[in-house]
Amino acid sequence: MNFVDEVEIELQSGKGGDGCVSFLRERYRPKGGPDGGDGGRGGSVLIRADEQLTTLLDHRYTHRYQAENGLPGMGRDRYGSAGKDLTLRVPVGTLIFDQQNGQLLKDMDTTDTELVAAQGGKGGRGNIHFKSSANQSPRKAEAGESGQFLKLRLELKLLADVGVVGFPNVGKSTLVSRLSRARPKIADYPFTTLVPTLGMVSLGDQDSFVMADVPGLIEGAHTGAGLGHRFLRHVERCQVLVHLISWEMGEPADPDLLIQRFETIEEEMRLFDPQLAAKPRLVGIAKLDLSEVRQLNQAVSDRLGARHLPVVSLSAVNGEGLDQLLHEIRKLIRS
Ligand SMILES: Nc1nc2c(ncn2[C@@H]2O[C@H](COP(=O)(O)OP(=O)(O)OP(=O)(O)O)[C@@H](O)[C@H]2O)c(=O)[nH]1
């Protein structure tokens, strides 16, 4: 699995170069005065949000980052060169926490957001700067400032407008691939999709939204059952949830089963984060092309409708109900 959404990294910024103590020595000027230059600034470690990236994978393999030290100053007024900065790239949606106190340092929520995570040390001043009327030959220079060492935790929370959640195998990936160009893995068994996938859904009129296909949830997900709650964090920032339910091959065509599963997942989300339960949502009754689903459809819609939930019956296979789904999503995004 090459989707990594949490890593710990260590950063070390460069030490500043030391200032230099030196005196001008020329044949006819035995006391030429101080000429020790300043040390160069140490390199900083920066973190930038890059929309090309979708995972924190790179930082799992390399997790120690060190920027260059500044070089010391030299005689004849020469300054040490600055250490090069080091820029790490992370996907948009990455949260950066200080590991020591757990504090959020920055939410990298838009592309090109940048954080100077570890500032390079200042270079020390050379003895040129310490000359005064009282002391014409200062033997003093400053040491370069040391760099900073930091331990950070990076956590990726995908930024999607709409999250599709539901039991394994209900057709979440099929729906997202029908509406967008995303191609999550689809198959006739539970837990086909192992990583969240984002797709851009066009609404015409240059309007669009991002939809996230989230791996299937089951009872106990909030405590780690199945693929667990790991992926629920990716819907925490969605504006709208689409909760898909459907009939499962081999089971009786009983509306109670669908309602039960719906409630199980709603409860899991509530246990994971009460705010998820408060998000605007709509329920999709999937696989409407199947006769069993047609049979159940009315009873299930009525029961959910009685709870004032918007319900759309749809088939990602024959396209039925998809326009209405987009229409309802649009209404919820706007509201
Ligand atoms: N007849 C019919 N079958 C569908 C429909 N949507 C999905 N399926 C089938 O249902 C099975 C599961 O579809 P997926 O899209 O992989 O389901 P999922 O919810 O993403 O499953 P997980 O990733 O395992 O959670 C596949 O065999 C699909 O072909 C539909 O609208 N009609």
Ligand SMILES: [Mg+2]
């Ligand atoms: Mg899937």
